[in-house]
Amino acid sequence: MKVIKSVSDMAVKASRLVQGGKRISFVPTMGNLHEGHLSLMRMAKPMADILVVSIFVNPLQFEPGSDFDTYPRTFQEDLKKCEDLGVDIVFAPMESDLYPEGFQTMVEVSEVSKGLCGDFRPGHFKGVATVVLKLFNIVKPRVAVFGEKDYQQLCVIRQMVKDLNLDIQIVGHPTVREPDGLAMSSRNQYLSPEERVRAALLYKLLKEAQERFEKGERRAQALITHVQTGLAKDPKIAVEYVSIRERDNLKTIDVVDKPAVMALAVHIGKTRLIDNIFLTS
Ligand code: PAF
Numbered sequence: 001m002k003v004i005k006s007v008s009d010m011a012v013k014a015s016r017l018v019q020g021g022k023r024i025s026f027v028p029t030m031g032n033l034h035e036g037h038l039s040l041m042r043m044a045k046p047m048a049d050i051l052v053v054s055i056f057v058n059p060l061q062f063e064p065g066s067d068f069d070t071y072p073r074t075f076q077e078d079l080k081k082c083e084d085l086g087v088d089i090v091f092a093p094m095e096s097d098l099y100p101e102g103f104q105t106m107v108e109v110s111e112v113s114k115g116l117c118g119d120f121r122p123g124h125f126k127g128v129a130t131v132v133l134k135l136f137n138i139v140k141p142r143v144a145v146f147g148e149k150d151y152q153q154l155c156v157i158r159q160m161v162k163d164l165n166l167d168i169q170i171v172g173h174p175t176v177r178e179p180d181g182l183a184m185s186s187r188n189q190y191l192s193p194e195e196r197v198r199a200a201l202l203y204k205l206l207k208e209a210q211e212r213f214e215k216g217e218r219r220a221q222a223l224i225t226h227v228q229t230g231l232a233k234d235p236k237i238a239v240e241y242v243s244i245r246e247r248d249n250l251k252t253i254d255v256v257d258k259p260a261v262m263a264l265a266v267h268i269g270k271t272r273l274i275d276n277i278f279l280t281s
Helices: 007-019 036-045 076-086 124-138 151-163 186-190 193-214 220-232
Strands: 001-005 022-030 050-055 090-091 144-149 170-173 235-247 260-268 269-277
Touching: 001 007, 001 220, 007 090, 007 124, 022 036, 036 076, 036 144, 036 170, 050 076, 050 124, 076 090, 090 124, 090 144, 090 186, 124 151, 144 151, 151 260, 186 235, 186 269, 193 220, 193 260, 193 269, 220 235, 220 260
Parallel strands: 001 090, 022 050, 022 144, 050 090, 144 170
Antiparallel strands: 235 260, 260 269
8 A cells, every 4th residue: 555645746646547547436534534434445445446545634624613623633543444445545645735825726516515514614615625626636536435424515526526527426325323323423532421322312313203204204394393302302412403405406395205315413512413314215
């Protein structure tokens, strides 16, 4: 496995691989790799000839006052996991190389970035779209895999790829969960043991809403109220949003008569958690 830290070295390497007829699959990450990331890599590996994983904690997608400084950085452990998994190249750029002085261009996917997390994390999706487009340009993948846990992020990237005519297949990987249903996330480690127990409620309520939908409930508000009421019973959980949107374009719906996603974001103590479930008949 090669570890490349320079943007120009990575770009040259990717160009040579592509010119030599190799197809690159790509999993962008912010490191602190857990089973969720490893599943994305396992999915991406057989999709092309060369698997590239990037590790970069992207300052552009952290709002002021959020956890950029304290975000867990575990580079050596991450490298070991990548090596064991059969990753061909880890691309780990320096911030000053990816965003040199004078950097000023941002990518905005206007509509899909609105609502849901977009309302609570101003600028977040601009930061994500910008870094992902830069990474795509440097790594030159044919296919890139993203987790469905960050469903709005996946929709933003799909829209960007479509709007900007990028020749890259975007693949979503189902959310990987802990045995009690909690979606895997690097931020789960911020939870105290007591908060960790509470966090299992998120998926339990989403599953209950999905079961109600499967039994015939089509009123979005009734499903949302079920989840909100369940969350309100735990005074330590502060809800940001619970929402049902069209699955493809994240438009709001009142009646779930087309494929939809139910998404939520909460704070448990200082930790912000998101999750979602699909509603499809
Ligand atoms: O999902 C993430 O880990 C990040 O948002 C991503 C896609 C690597 C961009 O920094």
